[in-house]
Amino acid sequence: MVQLGFSLYPEGHDQESLWNYIQQFPREMFSRVFLSFLQLNPSDQALLHHYQQIVAICREAGFEVVGDLSPQLLTGLGWEADILGQARAFGLTGVRLDEAYSASRIKELLDQEREMTLELNMSVDSKLVTDLLALGVSPERLTACHNFYPKAYTGLSKSHFHFMNQVYRTMGLATAAFVSAASAQQGAWAYDEGLPTLEEHRQLALADQLRYLLAAGDVDTIILSNQFISKEELQIMIEVFETNKEEIELEWESDLVLTPLEEAILAYPHHYRPDISDYLIRSTMPRLVYGQKDHPVRIQEKKAKRGDILLANQNYGRYAGELSLALCDLELDERTNIIGRLSPYSIELLDFLKPNDAFRLRRKEGISEPT
DSSP, rough: EEEEEEOOOOOTTHHHHHOOOTTOOOOOEEEEEEEETTTTTTHHHHHHHHHHHHHHHHHTTTTOOOOOHHHHHHHHHHOOOOOHHHHHHHOOOOESSSSOOOOHHHHHHHHOOTOEEEEETTTTSHHHHHHHHHHTOGGGGGGOOOOOOOTTTBBBBBHHHHHHHHHHHHHTEEOOOOOOTTTOOOOOOSSSSOSSBBBGGGOHHHHHHHHHHHHHHHOOOEESSSSSHHHHHHHHHHHHHHHHHSSSEEEEEOSSSOOOHHHHHHHSOOOEEEEOOOOOEEEEEHHHHTTOOOOOOSSSOOOOOOTTTEEEOGGGGTTTTTTEESSSSSOOTTTTEEEEEHHHHHHHHGGGGTOOEEEEEOOOOOOOOOO
């Protein structure tokens, strides 16, 4: 089951304000807190104490807390000899190593402290996890998390992102990645260009970032990377997660005046037939429910493009009422109507739909029925 997480950057904020912020995240959806230590000065004891208090607050609220640490910071803190033991004493439930030690050193750390998990940076390499498993480290002691990228044009490509996800999941590790919210302006560094894992997500609405990762299905935890998301955007995040964790939601629009029957078929809960076609994703059930209704022929150019929403009309006999999504450009005849089109970003999600998957079609917000 996919879970959500969120990030905290406690410096400059008192315990009460952070506690109030933490309380907004429902425990049944959000399981962990990401806490970056990379920007900290290890000699600032007052700030470190503040961090430790915030960790305690998060643990009291029922969240796991993973601290992002670097070898340089660990040296400055004096934790090098017993990294995981010191982190557990600090209150953390896991440690993410932004820059990794050798496989043999990590195995020593895990053998020293058996109650902690160690999280690897999965954006850069897979050799380390291969070496760790070869040394006998159980994948249950390890997790993996991508980076987020504050600087524009430095985020991961989709091909690399999905390749690394597949590598780590094949080895039995839980995976995580970051999304960022437009209303949340604070991160570890003084940049305001978003904090996504995928570069293509940098300017994308949070809802669409979530829909993409949930549809792709190769990340176990999706973490909000920046701080102080608005209540309104958090509610959108929660609603999108609730809707998309079990089925893929595709956004559509239409410049037609749709009939009540067409609207009903679009709103119907759809199911991808298990017999795969290169040309269509077929949803058969609407024809069984609405096939006996009147499905008039639409007089229109019958040239469909990938992402068009097709509806078999009354001239198609037993297929009348069947809804399909075009997977490529198609030449149609008068037996099929084109009643709408997926939004550009939803078209990308077609690649993630698999036979037997449930999916829903949702009208694009701000698009009203033409009159």
